[in-house]
Amino acid sequence: MAFTLNVNGKDHVLPDNTPGDMAVLWALRDILFINGPKYGCGVDACKACTCLVDGVKQTICSMSVATAQGKKIVTIEGLSDMAKKLGIAVEELHPVQKAWLDLDVAQCGFCQAGQIMAAVDLLKTFPKPTDAQINAAMDNVCRCGTYDRIRNAIKKASGQPYNTEYDVNVAPVY
Numbered sequence: 001m002a003f004t005l006n007v008n009g010k011d012h013v014l015p016d017n018t019p020g021d022m023a024v025l026w027a028l029r030d031i032l033f034i035n036g037p038k039y040g041c042g043v044d045a046c047k048a049c050t051c052l053v054d055g056v057k058q059t060i061c062s063m064s065v066a067t068a069q070g071k072k073i074v075t076i077e078g079l080s081d082m083a084k085k086l087g088i089a090v091e092e093l094h095p096v097q098k099a100w101l102d103l104d105v106a107q108c109g110f111c112q113a114g115q116i117m118a119a120v121d122l123l124k125t126f127p128k129p130t131d132a133q134i135n136a137a138m139d140n141v142c143r144c145g146t147y148d149r150i151r152n153a154i155k156k157a158s159g160q161p162y163n164t165e166y167d168v169n170v171a172p173v174y
Helices: 024-031 077-086 095-102 112-125 131-137 147-158
Strands: 004-009 010-013 050-053 056-059 072-074
Touching: 004 024, 010 024, 050 112, 056 112, 077 095, 077 112, 095 112, 095 147, 112 131, 131 147
Parallel strands: 004 072
Antiparallel strands: 004 010, 050 056, 050 072
16 A cells, blocks of 8 residues: 655655555655654654644654554654745744754754754744743753753744853853
């Protein structure tokens, strides 16, 4: 049976021999060559593969292609297109992506696509989130520990004041 995945607004027919229990992450990365979502754990723990599925954050390492049939998947690659469709005025980047760059959030960058997608989901629910709401919603693991920068970027994207007392070009001391 051929499975069709709607990714970033386009339907992609997977090869006939694609098993229904294949994780969406592997279909995206190995068949469709969409590499924004990362493999970190494969068990829904690190959240590096977070995408939006029907507008809600979802770890796609634990979602099968059979389950994804008929759902709309948005990866980091499709985020600015999604923002345009929602009427958000963007040039090339979604406001959350822009805040990430403006505040130099990433160190190694491995988890950042998943972090950004989770932040987009958070801001739909809480347009002006508190620190507690951010901490509760952002359960993605960042090995570099840039959680303060992530929180500040979310606040910046939401138009709220954020901590500017640190130099964004200097790595935090642990």
